[in-house]
Amino acid sequence: MVEGGCLCGAVRYEAGGTPFHATFCHCRTCQMAAGAPLVAWVTFAAERFRWTKGSPTNFASSENVARGFCGSCGTTLTYDSSEHPDEIDIAAATLDNPAASPPGDHIWVRSRQPWMRCDDGLPEYQTRRE
Template identity: 50%
Template structure:
């Protein structure tokens, strides 16, 4: 069982099942909503995720996306897409132990910042990873 929380501890969650799609997303929406150059995410089935304390706030970040965050401290916590209603994406660094789920690639780098230099050797995708609407890694 993966456990996590916001910075102030007001909102806590558990994520079970097998995480997948561990990525570092460089899209402009992730950058703007986090104030960071990219955001690490993982995905679990929506049925395997639950908030165990506190009540997160939410907002629509796109026509299909809803993001949840702690209203007290602002920590970004989850992303839900109407295009994939059975999944929930969770911010990796809100985990108690984010070392357990390092990113396996970088996605949406076509809209990434020019001053971010990736040197970790992970696959880099201009948009989504191959098999999910992309042509494959750019390196």
Template identity: 50%
Template sequence: MGLCIEGGCLCGAVRYRATAPPVSRSICHCRTCRRASGAPSVAWSTFHMDAFAFIAGTPLWYQSSPEVVRSFCGNCGTPLTYRHADDVDTLDITTASLDSPEQFPPTKETWIEHKLPWERLDEATRHYQRSSTNNG
């Protein structure tokens, strides 16, 4: 078997696997990610859909805005994925739910205009006032 990146929820009911490296790694400071995670920001690793699969259990899905669907474990509540309607070829995975999150450090921070004032930016990453996909 080739590259195998795995992760899952806190209770182990939902597991997933990626068979290719992430195409991007980021930290999002937007209000919606904060609310969905209960954390001041969320680290995401983005994978191509054709290299990703749930391998155990089935997450629950929640449409958090007209364009965004998120998944989480229905048993323990762990936030797992984010998918935007404008990019159906990729899926964002919460980096902290990976088995080895330390292998996937963020390279950029997005939505810093929403950043909580007491949270520090990592000066080693690129910063975007809003999304990095629209150069904002």
């Protein structure tokens, strides 16, 4: 079981099971939603995820995606796609121990900002993982 939450502590969660698809996403939507050049995500089975304190505010960032964030401090928390209803992506930096789930690749690098250098040797995909 892993735990995490927002900066101010108003919203907390826990997730169980083995995480998968830990990635750096460079898509323009993630950039705009987080106000950052990329977002590190780690995916868990939706059935093993639950809010333990408070609840997020959600907004539809695209037709099939709801993004969860803390309504008090604005921390990006989750990415929930109706195309993958059995999964939930958690912003890796919001985990209590983010070092335990390091990203294994970069996705949507065609949208990477030209001033963002990534020389970590991880696989890169122009759009989604192939």
